[in-house]
Amino acid sequence: MREVVVVGGGPVGLAAAVHARRAGLSVLVREPRQGPVDKACGEGLMPGALSELADLGVHPHGRDLAGIRYVASTGTGVTARFAAGPGRGVRRTVLHDALAARADEVGVEVDARPVATVDDAGDHVLVDGEPARYVIAADGLHSTVRRLVGLEGPAPSRRRFGQRCHVRQAPWTDVVEVHWSPRAEAYVTPVDDDLVGVAVLGEAGSRFEDLLDDFPVLRERLTGPRTRVMGAGPLRQRARARSVGRVLLVGDAAGYVDALTGEGIALGLAQARVAVDLVALGDVRGYDRAARRMGLRHELLTHALLHATARPSVRRGLVPAARRLPWLFSSAVNQLARPVGRPA
Numbered sequence: 001m002r003e004v005v006v007v008g009g010g011p012v013g014l015a016a017a018v019h020a021r022r023a024g025l026s027v028l029v030r031e032p033r034q035g036p037v038d039k040a041c042g043e044g045l046m047p048g049a050l051s052e053l054a055d056l057g058v059h060p061h062g063r064d065l066a067g068i069r070y071v072a073s074t075g076t077g078v079t080a081r082f083a084a085g086p087g088r089g090v091r092r093t094v095l096h097d098a099l100a101a102r103a104d105e106v107g108v109e110v111d112a113r114p115v116a117t118v119d120d121a122g123d124h125v126l127v128d129g130e131p132a133r134y135v136i137a138a139d140g141l142h143s144t145v146r147r148l149v150g151l152e153g154p155a156p157s158r159r160r161f162g163q164r165c166h167v168r169q170a171p172w173t174d175v176v177e178v179h180w181s182p183r184a185e186a187y188v189t190p191v192d193d194d195l196v197g198v199a200v201l202g203e204a205g206s207r208f209e210d211l212l213d214d215f216p217v218l219r220e221r222l223t224g225p226r227t228r229v230m231g232a233g234p235l236r237q238r239a240r241a242r243s244v245g246r247v248l249l250v251g252d253a254a255g256y257v258d259a260l261t262g263e264g265i266a267l268g269l270a271q272a273r274v275a276v277d278l279v280a281l282g283d284v285r286g287y288d289r290a291a292r293r294m295g296l297r298h299e300l301l302t303h304a305l306l307h308a309t310a311r312p313s314v315r316r317g318l319v320p321a322a323r324r325l326p327w328l329f330s331s332a333v334n335q336l337a338r339p340v341g342r343p344a
């Protein structure tokens with residue numbers, strides 16, 4: 001019997017699989033999509049995500065990011081530099097290739113069938129009828145496993161969506177720019193020497209092009225040809241708990257608040273590491289608590305910012321306020337940027 005089946009071969013699932021192999025466990029990844037897998041994402045790897053990847057021996061190509069800049073509709077802004085070293089803008093396809101190559105190198109097997117059933121069998125789990133000692137579910141925002149094992153939380157009342165495209169032109173900045181309008185935010189992430197990612201977050205029912213009209217200063221900057229738009233959402237997903245029995249949820253499958261603060265990959269990679277540590281010990285009872293604790297800092301800050309910025313008046317005043325209190329802005333950015341689940 002396999003020790004671990006990882007459901008989902010996104011960044012978090014592949015990271016879990018590499019950790020598992022390095023801990024000497026037999027592991028199978030179930031991922032139906034053929035690589036390199038793309039996804040709607042802001043593609044900003046926070047410094048914490050980069051250090052998790054480096055620990056795995058994964059060094060994806062991209063553009064270094066020195067910090068985060070909030071920009072008002074007038075074009076004025078405020079920048080917070082990362083204190084813990086740079087982050088990196090990395091195309092999802094590049095990240096997938098780098099993790100998949102590392103997984104292959106350490107002997108991870110991949111099976112292209114999607115998982116349809118997960119059943120608790122006491123001292124093991126049946127995944128589509130095949131036994132495994134543990135299941136690590138990294139099957140994303142709309143996790144099938146979360147639903148199958150009864151961990152799906154209540155549907156969110158507020159429904160925000162993300163849409164993203166790329167613009168082929170040289171980046172003009174070495175930070176992630178977050179442009180604010182009364183109803184949406186636009187995230188600009190340099191991901192290569194001739195490629196800039198633009199992700200827009202807003203309420204349901206808005207087209208990418210219409211939302212982009214909210215940002216005339218940014219629109220003027222975008223001079224190159226654009227790729228097609230990809231979307232994702234609703235962003236808010238709840239899990240009643242992060243584990244039950246021998247099934248552990250990691251990454252977006254474990255619940256997601258919003259892409260507003262851009263730490264999803266860092267948090268997911270840290271959860272993958274901790275999940276495998278506990279699986280290797282043969283006692284996963286502490287996982288739910290550990291995963292909850294790891295996500296708390298991000299959850300609180302993201303919820304607070306989301307709640308505050310639900311009002312257009314606050315959104316209009318946000319950048320001027322951050323300019324008046326740059327130390328506070330910098331402190332919040334660095335709380336989110338620092339490594340997850342490791343000593344400060």
Ligand SMILES: Cc1cc2nc3c(=O)[nH]c(=O)nc-3n(C[C@H](O)[C@H](O)[C@H](O)COP(=O)(O)OP(=O)(O)OC[C@H]3O[C@@H](n4cnc5c(N)ncnc54)[C@H](O)[C@@H]3O)c2cc1C
Binds near residue numbers: 032039199250266
């Ligand atoms: C617009 C937007 C902007 C974002 N910006 C950032 C950012 O700048 N920085 C950041 O860190 N995070 C960002 N995020 C969040 C980030 O994209 C996610 O946190 C991250 O992708 C989570 O990785 P994952 O591996 O958990 O899930 P995913 O990347 O979604 O991977 C899940 C995988 O599971 C597979 N799968 C699904 N169902 C099954 C099944 N039944 N059986 C087998 N496999 C299955 C899918 O094919 C997929 O490959 C953003 C998100 C959005 C929507």
